[in-house]
Amino acid sequence: MRADRLITLLLLLQNRGRLTARELAAELEVSVRTVHRDIEALGASGVPVCADRGPAGGFRLVDGYRTRLTGLTGAEADSLLFAGAPGQAAELGLGADLATARLKLEAALPTALAGRVRVVQDRFHLDAPAWFRDADPVPYLAAIAQAVWDQRVVRADYRRWRGDVRRELLPLGLVLKGGAWYLVARADGAPEPRTYRVSRFLAVEVLGETFDRPEGFGLAAYWEESARRLEAACLQQTARLRLSPRAARLLPVRFGSAGVAALAGAGAPDAEGWVEVAMAVENDRVAVGDLLRLGPGAEVLDPPGLRAAVRQAVRELAGLYEVLGGPGPAVPGGHVADGPDPGGPSPVR
Known part of the structure; x- marks a missing residue:
């Protein structure tokens, strides 16, 4: 709606000072021509907007002018939960509400505090999705x-x-x-x-x-308990592993808290720097794929069934590459070669 856009335009000029028509158009997601029409509308309504000419020019409010139109609507208040995650707010249809709410909050703050908010925004950023993973399509x-x-x-x-x-x-x-x-x-x-x-x-x-x-x-209590139940159901056994220094460094990256806990209880390194750890893992089918991601720097010592499953997977991989490209380098005895990650069960029904 145009009224909402005019308020946002006014708050942008109040909070950020001089802005060009192109900068305002980018913030409001409208054309430069629309910005000029909106500036004229603000002036006609009594808002003292000045236009500075020249390369460093732009639009600004007369020094000392401040609007008191800083009350939040219901939708804007709802959007504040996602103040650190604008992408997720947009997915929920709250992107515009969040942008306006942040401007209103900034406008309501004393000048010194508003400056601190801008400094924090420049120096801290929340990016929720994991690395190397496209966001799920969520049309509904x-x-x-x-x-x-x-x-x-x-x-x-x-x-x-x-x-x-x-x-x-x-x-x-x-x-x-x-x-x-x-x-x-x-x-x-x-x-x-x-x-x-x-x-x-x-x-x-x-x-x-x-x-x-x-x-x-x-909701929060349900999710916490559900996550505990899922972890208990998935981590069905404890694997004893022998890890090279590189694989030990990868353990927290690949296995999260389970890897951190395993390293905390690691034994003393041997002469080559390898250590033994005990780590909770999922069933054999999932654990094989997870452990193969550690490459040849990880050896499964126990349980025997998991060790045998890893050995079988390595044999199948070696056979596959011999068929496709001729014999490759020998797999070190007792160590695990790199292989594909077959994935694991989803926590949802």
Whole structure:
């Protein structure tokens, strides 16, 4: 709406000082011509806007002028939860609201504090998604978010590992984890909530029917407990590993907290710098792929079943490369060669 854009334009000039028409157009995502029309509208409404000519010129407010139009709308207040994650706010349809809310907050601050805010913005930045990973496509996120807010039932087609399903869901909350969105919802008739990865929704229809939230349900508490249950279910065994110095350095990178804990209990290094650790891992199928990512600097010592599974995977890889490209370098005895990561089970249903 034009009224909202005029307020944003006014706050930009108040908070940042002189700005060119092109800079304002980029901030407002409009054309330069539209900026000139909006500047004229502000002037006609009594806002003292000056136009400075020349290479260093631009538009500015008369010295000393400050607007008091700094109250937040409901949508702007909602958007502040994502003040450090503008990309995720945009996915939820709150991008413009967040931008305006930040400008209003900055305008309401004393000059010294507003300057500190700008310094922090220049020096600290939050980037939620993991490295080397494109964001999941989430075409239905905004609709799901609105259903969560309005407590409305949704009818959804969802892609599971075991096949696609259609369900009516009672959406209780959204969680952003590692750059991916998850919906916590109760399937109609199910006693307990479940977790659904938003990118796997194939179709979503928000129904007119509303529902009551379960008494005492807390999204943060549910997610924390769900994460604990998932970790306990996935980490089914303890592997004893012999690691080269390089593989030991990679352990926290590849395995996160489990790798950190394993290194904390590592034994003394041998003459070549290799150490032995005990680390919680998933079932053999998943653990093989994870451990192969450490390359030839990792040897599985126990349990015997996992060691045998890794050995078999290495043999199959060696055979594959002999067929495709002739014999390659020998695999060091007892050590693990690099190989593909077959992935693991998803934490969602």
